[in-house]
Amino acid sequence: MATPTQFSLNDDSVVVIVGSGAGGGTLANELAQKGINCVILEAGKHYTQADIDNDEWGMFNKISWLDKRISAGGWHHTKTYPGLPAWIVKGVGGSSVHWAGLALRFQPHEFKTRSTYGEQAGTQVMDWPVDYAEMAPFYDLAEKKLGVTGSAASGLPMLPENNHYKVIAAGARKIGYKNIVRPMAINSQAYQHRPGCQQIGFCMQGCKIGAKWSTLYADIPEALGTGKVELRPQSMALRIEHDAQGKATGVLYADKNGKQHFQKARIVCVAGNSIESPRLLLNSASSMFRDGLANSSGQVGRNYMNHATAAAASIYDKPVYMYRGTSIGAVVADEARHDASRGFNGGYYLEGLSLGLPFMAAFMQPGGWGRDFTSAIDLYDHMTCVWVCGEDQAMADNRITLHATEKDQNGLPVPVVTKTYTANDDRLATHGLKQWRALSEAVGAKRVIDMPPYPASHNMGTNRMSEKARDGVVNRHGQAHDIKNLFVSDGSQFTSSGACNPTLTIVALAIRQAGFIENAMKRRDL
């Protein structure tokens, strides 16, 4: 094996990327393929597929981001999951290790929510500065990269339907749904040096064989293979420094022993997910940027979106074994459209999502006990399970802030995640649960148990894109309005959440951003 590439801390020609997930890992590979040198600072460890077990709690405890975070605001998480506002990964590959692989595109209107829904009192709903037509070719590239099933760009066929899929799809058809989909970034056959799916299940614990796309074993090794990229795991970014002109100069980070280093940079790209990315910008406040970097708009950390969600389990007379095979069962897309006659803006997907027994016991009814609880668990093998994933609205006060006194292991203020659901969220989730109940009962479910939303893995909006500098943090390329060599490369740049899982859009944006950075470097704009 070739010696891993190393860059000097004083090398100010490199692009420093904070985070190695769907955003940062993809961006690193795309830049490397164009011959651009990058250093990736990844806070977590470098696990490999040998570290992946089919064990829900084992993997949760191994790879989750468990540094202290505090849930605040009006949402139920302050009671049900006070220390775990979000379920994301700390490790090389980031949350692309954990995602279930559902690769949906935004719908055209979801880039233009303000134009489509009109002004929404109490919200900050806004149009993206890009539209679907502009994103479409990048979605094609993303689908090709990820090997999305049923996509013309990848040429891969659909995955076979598992038991869980079949029960949900049958119920959906019975109540008149027609748009049952499942574009998956899970190889339906060998593709790009990765094997086809063996229907192992445990997609959210990391794919043991690498059939599900993750930067951990796709883009990161490809990037390293170019010799243009250095990956530094267990390197926690502490602050971004800038010069007297207000240009980013590099990133201060702590290594695994807590020792601090400063990596110089030509360009800094932040891709630490929607809690850590704004936290880093806020923690980088200076005498020149008193409210944090790239925050002249005051929008850094605001507009935190994690999807309007709910979940439910349905129990049948006969066994289903929902855990056999890919974790995503059938996905019903009929309700994803915007149709204000339902009483809410935006839409949602009914996503069949299996949970193993340990997680079902934990998430079905947090705090629940007694025969009402155990009679359901006794029929775990007869269950189907849904996760309602719907559009969330940007709200100024749903936000990431820094705790006034509590500090983490590096001495940095811990993030506080404040979230209150809106009436729109509640109506959407209620509608979704009602439809799921009807769908389930149509094929014989005897009992349907509504579950509170469990900690979300979808985090968006806290460094949002805007046409005008006063409305958001970054422009249409993810470039900070205030600092031209500072980029945001993850889901925090989303202006709206869309109804769908964010990963495919994060990847498409990263591919697009890499092209922009390359051209700007060539023009010497950066």
Added chain:
Amino acid sequence: MSTQKPSMRVLDKLPQVQRRSFLAGAAGMSVVPVTALSMAPTALHAASFKVLGSQTGATLLRMARDIYPHDKLADRYYLQALMAHEKASAKDAALKKMITEGVAELDAQAKRRFGSSYAAIPKEADRVSVLKGIEQSPFFQKIRGDMVTGLYDNKQVWPMLGYEGSSWQKGGYVNRGFNDINWL
């Protein structure tokens, strides 16, 4: 002529010990009563609570069974979960105090309402009503919360609830019934 649907790979959720004793009986061998095998005497189990004491241990076992009652699960699965508290109590005086005082309070409420210690109340519904009275206490929440993983993350429990656990080492389910549902 009706065609028979292909069979579905359905799991046997019966506890192993019950099945073995049934088969032994069917073969004409001497039959050990099923209950004697799957439900060994509580007193014997309680002896494993060296730090918390056998009486507290016996009460905790009754309480754990009432919180997450699965009639087919033998006591030992609940005890395995409670052993975490026993072990931790040896090193954590505050935890030991919380548990012993919590059990004492549970018994006090049981005596006040039903005239006997908690574990000696014969009817489950009555015991549950006593538990409801302490549901918000840190003691109850600690035992209940830990049981969620202590009981349901126990690999020995999974087969009896129809869960198969790790599958990659068996080649996943691609040839083992991921799509064999036959009742739709």
